[in-house]
Protein backbone atom coordinates (compact mmCIF):
# COMPACT_ATOMS: atom_id res chain seq x y z
CA UNK A 1 0.00 0.00 0.00
CA UNK A 2 1.24 3.52 -0.78
CA UNK A 3 2.36 5.47 2.29
CA UNK A 4 0.20 8.50 3.11
CA UNK A 5 1.28 11.54 5.11
CA UNK A 6 -1.13 14.19 6.37
CA UNK A 7 0.24 17.74 6.50
CA UNK A 8 -1.18 21.28 6.66
CA UNK A 9 0.23 22.31 3.28
CA UNK A 10 2.00 20.79 0.30
CA UNK A 11 4.16 22.98 -1.94
CA UNK A 12 5.06 21.40 -5.28
CA UNK A 13 8.28 22.88 -6.72
CA UNK A 14 10.88 24.63 -4.57
CA UNK A 15 12.28 27.37 -6.81
CA UNK A 16 12.19 30.98 -5.59
CA UNK A 17 8.37 30.98 -5.53
CA UNK A 18 7.91 27.61 -3.83
CA UNK A 19 10.82 28.05 -1.43
CA UNK A 20 9.45 31.39 -0.27
CA UNK A 21 5.90 30.02 0.09
CA UNK A 22 6.97 26.89 1.97
CA UNK A 23 9.42 28.83 4.15
CA UNK A 24 6.87 31.47 5.15
CA UNK A 25 4.23 28.85 5.96
CA UNK A 26 6.81 26.89 7.93
CA UNK A 27 7.74 30.03 9.88
CA UNK A 28 4.04 30.55 10.60
CA UNK A 29 4.09 27.20 12.39
CA UNK A 30 2.43 25.10 9.69
CA UNK A 31 3.37 21.51 8.99
CA UNK A 32 4.61 21.93 5.42
CA UNK A 33 5.87 19.35 2.92
CA UNK A 34 7.87 20.76 0.00
CA UNK A 35 8.32 18.55 -3.05
CA UNK A 36 11.21 19.13 -5.45
CA UNK A 37 12.05 17.13 -8.56
CA UNK A 38 15.47 18.64 -9.19
CA UNK A 39 17.33 21.11 -6.92
CA UNK A 40 15.90 23.08 -4.01
CA UNK A 41 16.23 26.72 -5.04
CA UNK A 42 15.02 26.13 -8.60
CA UNK A 43 16.16 27.62 -11.87
CA UNK A 44 17.38 31.02 -10.64
CA UNK A 45 20.36 30.05 -8.47
CA UNK A 46 21.54 27.00 -10.43
CA UNK A 47 20.83 27.64 -14.13
CA UNK A 48 19.25 31.10 -14.35
CA UNK A 49 19.88 34.50 -12.81
CA UNK A 50 22.97 33.73 -10.73
CA UNK A 51 25.18 31.79 -13.17
CA UNK A 52 24.14 33.92 -16.16
CA UNK A 53 24.91 37.15 -14.30
CA UNK A 54 28.23 35.65 -13.20
CA UNK A 55 29.03 35.24 -16.91
CA UNK A 56 27.73 38.75 -17.69
CA UNK A 57 29.88 40.31 -14.95
CA UNK A 58 33.05 38.62 -16.22
CA UNK A 59 32.25 39.58 -19.81
CA UNK A 60 31.66 43.17 -18.68
CA UNK A 61 35.14 43.29 -17.17
CA UNK A 62 36.61 42.24 -20.52
CA UNK A 63 34.60 44.95 -22.28
CA UNK A 64 35.82 47.58 -19.82
CA UNK A 65 39.41 46.42 -20.31
CA UNK A 66 39.01 46.86 -24.05
CA UNK A 67 37.67 50.39 -23.44
CA UNK A 68 40.88 51.54 -21.71
CA UNK A 69 42.75 52.63 -24.89
CA UNK A 70 41.98 56.28 -25.61
CA UNK A 71 40.46 56.68 -22.14
CA UNK A 72 43.08 55.69 -19.59
CA UNK A 73 46.22 54.19 -21.15
CA UNK A 74 46.86 50.85 -22.75
CA UNK A 75 45.58 47.39 -21.94
CA UNK A 76 45.95 43.95 -23.40
CA UNK A 77 42.91 41.77 -22.72
CA UNK A 78 43.32 37.99 -22.96
CA UNK A 79 39.98 36.35 -22.22
CA UNK A 80 40.04 33.09 -20.32
CA UNK A 81 36.79 31.30 -19.62
CA UNK A 82 38.18 28.97 -16.91
CA UNK A 83 37.72 31.46 -14.03
CA UNK A 84 34.12 32.05 -15.12
CA UNK A 85 33.33 28.34 -15.22
CA UNK A 86 34.86 28.04 -11.75
CA UNK A 87 32.90 31.06 -10.46
CA UNK A 88 29.69 29.50 -11.78
CA UNK A 89 30.52 26.26 -9.98
CA UNK A 90 31.24 28.17 -6.77
CA UNK A 91 28.00 30.18 -7.05
CA UNK A 92 25.93 27.05 -7.64
CA UNK A 93 27.88 24.94 -5.11
CA UNK A 94 28.55 22.61 -8.05
CA UNK A 95 24.79 22.20 -8.52
CA UNK A 96 24.49 20.84 -4.99
CA UNK A 97 21.50 21.98 -2.93
CA UNK A 98 22.52 20.65 0.49
CA UNK A 99 22.68 24.17 1.97
CA UNK A 100 19.36 25.15 0.38
CA UNK A 101 17.63 22.07 1.83
CA UNK A 102 19.07 22.86 5.25
CA UNK A 103 17.91 26.48 4.99
CA UNK A 104 14.38 25.36 4.27
CA UNK A 105 14.41 22.68 6.93
CA UNK A 106 15.40 25.31 9.50
CA UNK A 107 12.31 27.27 8.47
CA UNK A 108 10.17 24.26 9.40
CA UNK A 109 9.68 22.57 6.03
CA UNK A 110 10.12 18.87 5.32
CA UNK A 111 11.66 18.44 1.88
CA UNK A 112 10.71 15.47 -0.29
CA UNK A 113 12.62 14.57 -3.45
CA UNK A 114 10.48 13.59 -6.40
CA UNK A 115 7.92 14.73 -8.93
CA UNK A 116 4.55 15.73 -7.55
CA UNK A 117 1.18 15.67 -9.28
CA UNK A 118 -2.32 16.21 -8.08
CA UNK A 119 -4.23 12.97 -7.63
CA UNK A 120 -7.14 14.46 -5.70
CA UNK A 121 -8.48 17.82 -4.53
CA UNK A 122 -6.41 17.48 -1.35
CA UNK A 123 -3.77 15.02 -2.54
CA UNK A 124 -0.36 15.14 -4.16
CA UNK A 125 1.33 11.92 -5.25
CA UNK A 126 5.11 12.08 -5.32
CA UNK A 127 7.12 9.79 -7.58
CA UNK A 128 10.75 9.40 -6.54
CA UNK A 129 13.64 8.81 -8.93
CA UNK A 130 13.39 5.09 -8.09
CA UNK A 131 9.76 5.07 -9.25
CA UNK A 132 8.36 4.67 -5.75
CA UNK A 133 5.24 6.62 -4.95
CA UNK A 134 4.14 8.33 -1.76
CA UNK A 135 1.00 10.31 -1.10
CA UNK A 136 0.77 13.65 0.69
CA UNK A 137 -2.62 14.80 1.90
CA UNK A 138 -3.05 18.48 2.64
CA UNK A 139 -5.63 19.62 5.17
CA UNK A 140 -5.28 23.36 4.40
CA UNK A 141 -3.43 24.26 1.22
CA UNK A 142 -1.72 22.99 -1.90
CA UNK A 143 0.60 25.37 -3.73
CA UNK A 144 1.86 24.71 -7.25
CA UNK A 145 5.19 26.46 -7.88
CA UNK A 146 6.61 24.35 -10.66
CA UNK A 147 8.22 27.04 -12.86
CA UNK A 148 8.62 26.27 -16.55
CA UNK A 149 10.78 24.37 -19.00
CA UNK A 150 12.60 25.72 -22.08
CA UNK A 151 10.41 25.71 -25.19
CA UNK A 152 11.75 23.72 -28.13
CA UNK A 153 10.30 25.19 -31.32
CA UNK A 154 9.09 22.97 -34.14
CA UNK A 155 12.00 23.71 -36.47
CA UNK A 156 12.55 20.71 -38.79
CA UNK A 157 15.55 18.67 -37.63
CA UNK A 158 16.10 20.58 -34.39
CA UNK A 159 14.77 18.00 -31.93
CA UNK A 160 17.25 15.37 -33.14
CA UNK A 161 20.31 17.60 -32.53
CA UNK A 162 22.35 18.06 -29.32
CA UNK A 163 21.31 21.71 -28.94
CA UNK A 164 21.91 23.67 -25.73
CA UNK A 165 19.29 25.30 -23.56
CA UNK A 166 20.35 27.90 -21.01
CA UNK A 167 21.14 25.03 -18.64
CA UNK A 168 23.92 23.57 -20.79
CA UNK A 169 25.15 27.07 -21.68
CA UNK A 170 25.78 28.06 -18.06
CA UNK A 171 27.32 24.65 -17.32
CA UNK A 172 29.91 25.09 -20.13
CA UNK A 173 33.54 24.77 -19.07
CA UNK A 174 34.84 26.59 -22.16
CA UNK A 175 33.50 29.27 -24.47
CA UNK A 176 32.59 27.63 -27.78
CA UNK A 177 34.37 28.75 -30.94
CA UNK A 178 31.07 29.68 -32.50
CA UNK A 179 27.50 29.85 -31.22
CA UNK A 180 24.20 30.16 -33.00
CA UNK A 181 21.54 31.62 -30.70
CA UNK A 182 17.91 30.99 -31.55
CA UNK A 183 15.85 33.73 -29.87
CA UNK A 184 16.71 37.37 -29.27
CA UNK A 185 15.13 37.63 -25.80
CA UNK A 186 16.83 38.02 -22.42
CA UNK A 187 18.44 34.57 -22.30
CA UNK A 188 19.77 34.65 -25.85
CA UNK A 189 21.16 38.17 -25.67
CA UNK A 190 22.70 38.00 -22.20
CA UNK A 191 24.43 34.67 -22.87
CA UNK A 192 25.19 35.48 -26.53
CA UNK A 193 26.88 38.79 -25.71
CA UNK A 194 28.80 37.24 -22.79
CA UNK A 195 30.25 34.41 -24.89
CA UNK A 196 30.94 36.91 -27.70
CA UNK A 197 33.17 38.89 -25.36
CA UNK A 198 35.14 35.70 -24.64
CA UNK A 199 35.90 35.34 -28.35
CA UNK A 200 32.99 33.15 -29.49
CA UNK A 201 31.68 34.02 -32.97
CA UNK A 202 27.99 34.58 -32.21
CA UNK A 203 25.02 34.77 -34.56
CA UNK A 204 21.55 35.53 -33.18
CA UNK A 205 18.41 34.54 -35.07
CA UNK A 206 15.26 36.28 -33.80
CA UNK A 207 11.95 35.36 -35.39
CA UNK A 208 10.30 38.75 -34.69
CA UNK A 209 11.22 41.91 -36.56
CA UNK A 210 13.45 43.21 -33.74
CA UNK A 211 15.36 42.09 -30.65
CA UNK A 212 13.48 42.07 -27.31
CA UNK A 213 10.21 42.40 -29.25
CA UNK A 214 8.07 42.77 -26.13
CA UNK A 215 9.98 45.90 -25.04
CA UNK A 216 10.03 49.40 -26.55
CA UNK A 217 11.24 49.41 -30.18
CA UNK A 218 14.01 51.84 -29.16
CA UNK A 219 15.44 49.07 -26.93
CA UNK A 220 15.58 46.52 -29.76
CA UNK A 221 17.10 49.07 -32.13
CA UNK A 222 19.73 50.06 -29.56
CA UNK A 223 20.75 46.46 -28.91
CA UNK A 224 20.83 45.71 -32.64
CA UNK A 225 23.30 48.58 -33.13
CA UNK A 226 25.49 47.87 -30.09
CA UNK A 227 25.63 44.09 -30.53
CA UNK A 228 26.45 44.44 -34.22
CA UNK A 229 29.25 46.89 -33.33
CA UNK A 230 30.41 44.30 -30.77
CA UNK A 231 30.82 41.82 -33.64
CA UNK A 232 27.66 39.71 -33.24
CA UNK A 233 25.76 38.75 -36.38
CA UNK A 234 22.06 39.49 -35.83
CA UNK A 235 19.21 38.26 -38.03
CA UNK A 236 15.72 39.55 -37.25
CA UNK A 237 12.41 38.65 -38.89
CA UNK A 238 14.13 35.69 -40.48
CA UNK A 239 13.14 32.45 -38.72
CA UNK A 240 15.01 29.18 -39.08
CA UNK A 241 13.51 26.68 -41.50
CA UNK A 242 15.77 23.74 -40.71
CA UNK A 243 18.65 22.53 -38.54
CA UNK A 244 21.14 19.72 -38.95
CA UNK A 245 24.04 18.45 -36.86
CA UNK A 246 27.12 16.62 -38.08
CA UNK A 247 30.76 16.06 -37.14
CA UNK A 248 31.55 19.74 -37.85
CA UNK A 249 28.74 21.07 -35.69
CA UNK A 250 25.41 22.70 -36.52
CA UNK A 251 24.11 23.94 -39.84
CA UNK A 252 20.93 26.01 -39.93
CA UNK A 253 18.94 27.60 -42.73
CA UNK A 254 17.01 30.86 -42.45
CA UNK A 255 13.75 31.61 -44.25
CA UNK A 256 15.49 34.16 -46.50
CA UNK A 257 18.03 31.55 -47.55
CA UNK A 258 21.10 32.23 -45.35
CA UNK A 259 23.07 29.16 -44.25
CA UNK A 260 24.57 29.48 -40.76
CA UNK A 261 27.10 27.14 -39.18
CA UNK A 262 28.25 26.94 -35.56
CA UNK A 263 29.90 24.63 -33.06
CA UNK A 264 26.98 25.07 -30.63
CA UNK A 265 23.32 26.02 -30.91
CA UNK A 266 21.55 27.70 -27.98
CA UNK A 267 17.76 27.49 -28.07
CA UNK A 268 16.33 30.44 -26.10
CA UNK A 269 12.82 31.03 -27.40
CA UNK A 270 11.01 31.17 -24.06
CA UNK A 271 9.86 28.87 -21.27
CA UNK A 272 6.48 27.42 -20.44
CA UNK A 273 4.74 25.16 -17.96
CA UNK A 274 2.89 22.01 -18.98
CA UNK A 275 -0.19 21.93 -16.69
CA UNK A 276 -1.28 18.55 -18.08
CA UNK A 277 1.66 16.87 -16.28
CA UNK A 278 0.47 18.26 -12.95
CA UNK A 279 -2.87 16.48 -12.90
CA UNK A 280 -4.84 19.75 -12.88
CA UNK A 281 -7.82 17.89 -14.33
CA UNK A 282 -8.83 17.05 -10.72
CA UNK A 283 -9.36 20.80 -10.23
CA UNK A 284 -11.53 21.06 -13.35
CA UNK A 285 -8.76 23.13 -14.93
CA UNK A 286 -8.27 22.55 -18.67
CA UNK A 287 -4.92 20.69 -18.87
CA UNK A 288 -4.15 22.43 -22.17
CA UNK A 289 -4.08 25.96 -20.73
CA UNK A 290 -0.74 27.71 -21.42
CA UNK A 291 -0.25 28.58 -17.73
CA UNK A 292 -1.92 27.93 -14.38
CA UNK A 293 -4.91 30.28 -14.11
CA UNK A 294 -4.86 32.33 -10.90
CA UNK A 295 -6.84 35.21 -9.43
CA UNK A 296 -5.25 38.22 -7.73
CA UNK A 297 -4.77 36.21 -4.53
CA UNK A 298 -2.92 33.50 -6.47
CA UNK A 299 -5.82 31.05 -6.05
CA UNK A 300 -6.35 28.40 -8.72
CA UNK A 301 -9.27 27.00 -6.73
CA UNK A 302 -10.58 28.59 -3.54
CA UNK A 303 -10.82 26.56 -0.36
CA UNK A 304 -14.22 24.99 0.21
CA UNK A 305 -15.82 23.39 3.26
CA UNK A 306 -13.50 20.56 4.24
CA UNK A 307 -11.40 20.85 1.06
CA UNK A 308 -8.17 22.82 0.91
CA UNK A 309 -7.67 25.53 -1.68
CA UNK A 310 -5.04 25.30 -4.41
CA UNK A 311 -2.76 28.25 -5.12
CA UNK A 312 -0.05 28.78 -7.76
CA UNK A 313 2.91 31.15 -7.84
CA UNK A 314 5.89 31.98 -10.03
CA UNK A 315 6.65 31.38 -13.70
CA UNK A 316 3.95 28.69 -13.90
CA UNK A 317 1.26 31.38 -13.61
CA UNK A 318 2.39 32.98 -16.89
CA UNK A 319 2.35 36.53 -15.49
CA UNK A 320 6.06 37.15 -16.13
CA UNK A 321 9.12 35.02 -15.54
CA UNK A 322 11.13 36.89 -12.92
CA UNK A 323 12.44 35.82 -9.54
CA UNK A 324 11.25 39.02 -7.87
CA UNK A 325 7.72 38.41 -9.18
CA UNK A 326 7.68 34.78 -8.01
CA UNK A 327 8.75 35.89 -4.53
CA UNK A 328 6.13 38.66 -4.45
CA UNK A 329 3.39 36.25 -5.58
CA UNK A 330 4.51 33.84 -2.83
CA UNK A 331 3.99 36.56 -0.26
CA UNK A 332 0.48 37.30 -1.62
CA UNK A 333 -0.40 33.60 -1.66
CA UNK A 334 0.80 33.04 1.90
CA UNK A 335 -1.19 36.05 3.11
CA UNK A 336 -4.29 34.59 1.49
CA UNK A 337 -3.63 31.06 2.74
CA UNK A 338 -3.21 32.27 6.31
CA UNK A 339 -6.32 34.40 5.92
CA UNK A 340 -8.32 31.45 4.59
CA UNK A 341 -7.17 29.42 7.59
CA UNK A 342 -8.29 32.13 9.99
CA UNK A 343 -4.89 33.69 10.52
CA UNK A 344 -2.66 30.67 11.06
CA UNK A 345 -2.47 27.53 13.17
CA UNK A 346 -1.05 26.62 16.55
CA UNK A 347 2.45 27.95 16.96
CA UNK A 348 2.07 30.27 13.98
CA UNK A 349 2.51 34.00 14.17
CA UNK A 350 0.75 35.36 11.15
CA UNK A 351 1.41 39.00 10.44
CA UNK A 352 5.03 39.96 10.71
CA UNK A 353 6.94 37.13 12.39
CA UNK A 354 10.59 36.82 11.42
CA UNK A 355 12.16 33.39 11.69
CA UNK A 356 15.78 32.54 12.42
CA UNK A 357 16.97 31.80 8.93
CA UNK A 358 20.42 31.57 7.40
CA UNK A 359 21.22 33.57 4.29
CA UNK A 360 18.89 32.82 1.37
CA UNK A 361 19.69 31.68 -2.11
CA UNK A 362 20.63 34.93 -3.86
CA UNK A 363 17.53 36.49 -5.34
CA UNK A 364 15.05 35.62 -2.63
CA UNK A 365 14.06 37.63 0.41
CA UNK A 366 13.13 35.31 3.24
CA UNK A 367 11.65 35.84 6.57
CA UNK A 368 8.68 38.19 6.91
CA UNK A 369 5.43 36.28 7.21
CA UNK A 370 2.87 38.48 5.46
CA UNK A 371 -0.21 39.65 7.28
CA UNK A 372 -3.09 37.23 6.71
CA UNK A 373 -5.28 38.03 3.74
CA UNK A 374 -4.09 41.60 3.21
CA UNK A 375 -2.49 41.93 -0.19
CA UNK A 376 -3.38 41.30 -3.80
CA UNK A 377 -1.07 40.59 -6.71
CA UNK A 378 -0.66 43.63 -8.95
CA UNK A 379 1.03 43.68 -12.32
CA UNK A 380 0.97 47.35 -13.32
CA UNK A 381 4.57 47.93 -12.23
CA UNK A 382 6.51 44.71 -12.72
CA UNK A 383 10.16 45.65 -13.29
CA UNK A 384 12.35 43.67 -15.65
CA UNK A 385 16.01 44.00 -16.57
CA UNK A 386 17.87 42.40 -19.43
CA UNK A 387 21.50 42.37 -18.31
CA UNK A 388 23.09 43.09 -21.64
CA UNK A 389 25.57 45.96 -22.02
CA UNK A 390 23.76 48.36 -22.23
CA UNK A 391 21.28 47.09 -19.67
CA UNK A 392 17.62 47.35 -20.64
CA UNK A 393 15.45 48.08 -17.62
CA UNK A 394 11.71 48.43 -18.07
CA UNK A 395 8.64 48.71 -15.87
CA UNK A 396 4.91 48.79 -16.51
CA UNK A 397 3.50 49.21 -19.99
CA UNK A 398 5.29 49.99 -23.22
CA UNK A 399 3.90 52.81 -25.37
CA UNK A 400 2.29 50.25 -27.71
CA UNK A 401 0.64 48.37 -24.82
CA UNK A 402 -0.69 51.61 -23.33
CA UNK A 403 -2.14 52.68 -26.70
CA UNK A 404 -3.68 49.22 -27.21
CA UNK A 405 -5.51 49.68 -23.91
CA UNK A 406 -6.89 52.97 -25.20
CA UNK A 407 -5.02 55.14 -22.69
CA UNK A 408 -4.39 58.79 -23.58
CA UNK A 409 -0.64 58.46 -24.02
CA UNK A 410 2.19 60.94 -24.22
CA UNK A 411 5.85 59.89 -24.25
CA UNK A 412 9.13 61.55 -23.29
CA UNK A 413 12.51 60.41 -24.56
CA UNK A 414 16.03 61.47 -23.56
CA UNK A 415 19.40 60.26 -24.73
CA UNK A 416 21.98 58.97 -22.25
CA UNK A 417 25.06 59.43 -24.48
CA UNK A 418 24.57 63.21 -24.82
CA UNK A 419 23.68 63.74 -21.14
CA UNK A 420 26.32 65.20 -18.79
CA UNK A 421 27.10 61.77 -17.35
CA UNK A 422 27.03 60.15 -20.79
CA UNK A 423 29.63 62.62 -22.10
CA UNK A 424 31.86 61.96 -19.09
CA UNK A 425 31.40 58.20 -19.43
CA UNK A 426 32.20 58.32 -23.18
CA UNK A 427 32.80 54.85 -24.59
CA UNK A 428 29.97 52.44 -23.79
CA UNK A 429 27.54 55.28 -23.05
CA UNK A 430 24.68 54.36 -25.42
CA UNK A 431 21.23 54.44 -23.89
CA UNK A 432 17.98 56.30 -23.36
CA UNK A 433 15.18 56.89 -20.91
CA UNK A 434 11.66 56.63 -22.28
CA UNK A 435 8.59 57.55 -20.28
CA UNK A 436 5.00 56.58 -21.06
CA UNK A 437 2.44 58.83 -19.37
CA UNK A 438 -1.31 58.59 -19.03
CA UNK A 439 -2.21 62.25 -19.58
CA UNK A 440 -5.69 61.97 -18.03
CA UNK A 441 -4.37 60.53 -14.79
CA UNK A 442 -1.15 62.61 -14.85
CA UNK A 443 1.04 59.60 -13.98
CA UNK A 444 3.59 57.33 -15.61
CA UNK A 445 2.23 53.94 -16.68
CA UNK A 446 5.52 52.69 -18.06
CA UNK A 447 9.18 53.51 -18.46
CA UNK A 448 12.39 52.15 -19.93
CA UNK A 449 15.90 52.94 -18.73
CA UNK A 450 18.51 51.64 -21.16
CA UNK A 451 22.21 52.24 -20.81
CA UNK A 452 25.05 51.73 -18.35
CA UNK A 453 23.38 50.80 -15.03
CA UNK A 454 19.96 50.87 -16.75
CA UNK A 455 18.67 48.36 -14.20
CA UNK A 456 19.70 50.65 -11.33
CA UNK A 457 18.19 53.78 -12.95
CA UNK A 458 14.99 51.73 -13.24
CA UNK A 459 14.60 51.78 -9.44
CA UNK A 460 13.31 55.35 -9.35
CA UNK A 461 11.00 54.69 -12.29
CA UNK A 462 9.62 51.54 -10.67
CA UNK A 463 8.60 53.55 -7.60
CA UNK A 464 7.03 56.21 -9.82
CA UNK A 465 4.94 53.71 -11.80
CA UNK A 466 4.09 51.50 -8.81
CA UNK A 467 3.01 54.35 -6.52
CA UNK A 468 1.41 56.35 -9.34
CA UNK A 469 3.48 59.38 -8.36
CA UNK A 470 1.92 62.49 -9.95
CA UNK A 471 3.89 63.89 -12.88
CA UNK A 472 4.05 67.27 -11.17
CA UNK A 473 5.80 65.64 -8.19
CA UNK A 474 8.27 63.93 -10.52
CA UNK A 475 8.91 67.25 -12.31
CA UNK A 476 9.69 68.94 -8.98
CA UNK A 477 12.10 66.15 -8.03
CA UNK A 478 15.79 67.07 -7.92
CA UNK A 479 17.90 64.49 -9.76
CA UNK A 480 21.58 64.46 -8.70
CA UNK A 481 24.18 65.81 -11.14
CA UNK A 482 25.91 64.15 -12.98
CA UNK A 483 24.22 60.77 -12.58
CA UNK A 484 22.69 58.47 -15.16
CA UNK A 485 19.35 58.73 -13.37
CA UNK A 486 19.34 62.50 -14.02
CA UNK A 487 18.36 61.54 -17.59
CA UNK A 488 14.89 60.85 -16.09
CA UNK A 489 14.61 64.64 -15.56
CA UNK A 490 15.48 65.25 -19.21
CA UNK A 491 12.87 62.70 -20.33
CA UNK A 492 10.28 64.46 -18.13
CA UNK A 493 11.15 67.74 -19.85
CA UNK A 494 10.66 66.04 -23.22
CA UNK A 495 7.28 64.76 -22.01
CA UNK A 496 6.18 68.36 -21.79
CA UNK A 497 3.83 70.10 -19.34
Ligand SMILES: Cc1cc2nc3c(=O)[nH]c(=O)nc-3n(C[C@H](O)[C@H](O)[C@H](O)COP(=O)(O)OP(=O)(O)OC[C@H]3O[C@@H](n4cnc5c(N)ncnc54)[C@H](O)[C@@H]3O)c2cc1C
Pocket residue numbers: 012013014015016017018019035036037038039040041042043044047048049050052053114115116117145146147148166187278313314315316320321322323324325326387
Ligand atom coordinates in the same frame (compact mmCIF):
# COMPACT_ATOMS: atom_id res chain seq x y z
C1 LIG B 1 19.17 31.88 -18.07
C2 LIG B 1 18.15 32.55 -17.20
C3 LIG B 1 18.46 33.75 -16.61
C4 LIG B 1 17.52 34.38 -15.79
N1 LIG B 1 17.84 35.58 -15.22
C5 LIG B 1 16.95 36.21 -14.43
C6 LIG B 1 17.27 37.45 -13.82
O1 LIG B 1 18.36 37.98 -13.99
N2 LIG B 1 16.35 38.03 -13.03
C7 LIG B 1 15.12 37.46 -12.81
O2 LIG B 1 14.31 38.02 -12.08
N3 LIG B 1 14.79 36.27 -13.38
C8 LIG B 1 15.68 35.65 -14.18
N4 LIG B 1 15.35 34.45 -14.75
C9 LIG B 1 14.02 33.88 -14.47
C10 LIG B 1 13.99 33.18 -13.08
O3 LIG B 1 14.97 32.17 -13.04
C11 LIG B 1 12.62 32.59 -12.86
O4 LIG B 1 11.65 33.60 -13.03
C12 LIG B 1 12.48 32.01 -11.46
O5 LIG B 1 13.40 30.97 -11.24
C13 LIG B 1 11.06 31.49 -11.29
O6 LIG B 1 10.89 30.88 -10.07
P1 LIG B 1 9.77 29.74 -9.88
O7 LIG B 1 9.81 29.37 -8.45
O8 LIG B 1 8.50 30.17 -10.47
O9 LIG B 1 10.25 28.55 -10.80
P2 LIG B 1 11.61 27.73 -10.93
O10 LIG B 1 12.79 28.50 -10.47
O11 LIG B 1 11.62 27.20 -12.31
O12 LIG B 1 11.43 26.55 -9.90
C14 LIG B 1 10.44 25.56 -10.09
C15 LIG B 1 10.91 24.30 -9.41
O13 LIG B 1 9.87 23.34 -9.46
C16 LIG B 1 10.44 22.07 -9.72
N5 LIG B 1 9.38 21.24 -10.31
C17 LIG B 1 8.77 21.38 -11.51
N6 LIG B 1 7.78 20.47 -11.66
C18 LIG B 1 7.75 19.76 -10.50
C19 LIG B 1 6.96 18.69 -10.04
N7 LIG B 1 5.94 18.20 -10.76
N8 LIG B 1 7.22 18.16 -8.82
C20 LIG B 1 8.24 18.65 -8.06
N9 LIG B 1 9.02 19.68 -8.45
C21 LIG B 1 8.78 20.22 -9.65
C22 LIG B 1 11.60 22.34 -10.66
O14 LIG B 1 12.55 21.29 -10.61
C23 LIG B 1 12.12 23.67 -10.10
O15 LIG B 1 13.15 23.48 -9.16
C24 LIG B 1 16.26 33.79 -15.56
C25 LIG B 1 15.95 32.55 -16.17
C26 LIG B 1 16.87 31.95 -16.98
C27 LIG B 1 16.53 30.63 -17.61
Ligand SMILES: NC(=O)c1ccc[n+]([C@@H]2O[C@H](COP(=O)([O-])OP(=O)(O)OC[C@H]3O[C@@H](n4cnc5c(N)ncnc54)[C@H](O)[C@@H]3O)[C@@H](O)[C@H]2O)c1
Pocket residue numbers: 153182183184185186187188190205206207208211212213239240268269270271320321322384385386387
Ligand atom coordinates in the same frame (compact mmCIF):
# COMPACT_ATOMS: atom_id res chain seq x y z
N1 LIG C 1 17.26 39.28 -16.84
C1 LIG C 1 16.13 38.62 -16.64
O1 LIG C 1 15.25 38.98 -15.88
C2 LIG C 1 15.93 37.35 -17.39
C3 LIG C 1 16.99 36.76 -18.04
C4 LIG C 1 16.76 35.59 -18.75
C5 LIG C 1 15.51 35.04 -18.75
N2 LIG C 1 14.50 35.63 -18.08
C6 LIG C 1 13.15 35.06 -18.16
O2 LIG C 1 13.20 33.74 -18.64
C7 LIG C 1 12.21 33.55 -19.65
C8 LIG C 1 12.82 32.86 -20.83
O3 LIG C 1 13.76 33.72 -21.51
P1 LIG C 1 13.93 33.63 -23.07
O4 LIG C 1 14.89 34.65 -23.49
O5 LIG C 1 14.14 32.21 -23.45
O6 LIG C 1 12.46 33.97 -23.59
P2 LIG C 1 11.80 35.32 -24.11
O7 LIG C 1 10.37 35.01 -24.27
O8 LIG C 1 12.21 36.46 -23.27
O9 LIG C 1 12.46 35.55 -25.55
C9 LIG C 1 12.35 34.58 -26.54
C10 LIG C 1 12.61 35.22 -27.89
O10 LIG C 1 12.61 34.20 -28.87
C11 LIG C 1 11.86 34.64 -29.99
N3 LIG C 1 11.36 33.45 -30.68
C12 LIG C 1 10.31 32.67 -30.35
N4 LIG C 1 10.22 31.62 -31.21
C13 LIG C 1 11.25 31.75 -32.08
C14 LIG C 1 11.70 30.98 -33.19
N5 LIG C 1 11.08 29.84 -33.53
N6 LIG C 1 12.76 31.42 -33.86
C15 LIG C 1 13.42 32.55 -33.52
N7 LIG C 1 13.03 33.32 -32.47
C16 LIG C 1 11.97 32.92 -31.76
C17 LIG C 1 10.77 35.53 -29.41
O11 LIG C 1 10.28 36.44 -30.37
C18 LIG C 1 11.53 36.23 -28.29
O12 LIG C 1 12.16 37.41 -28.71
C19 LIG C 1 11.67 34.91 -20.03
O13 LIG C 1 10.31 34.94 -19.76
C20 LIG C 1 12.42 35.90 -19.18
O14 LIG C 1 11.54 36.76 -18.51
C21 LIG C 1 14.68 36.77 -17.41
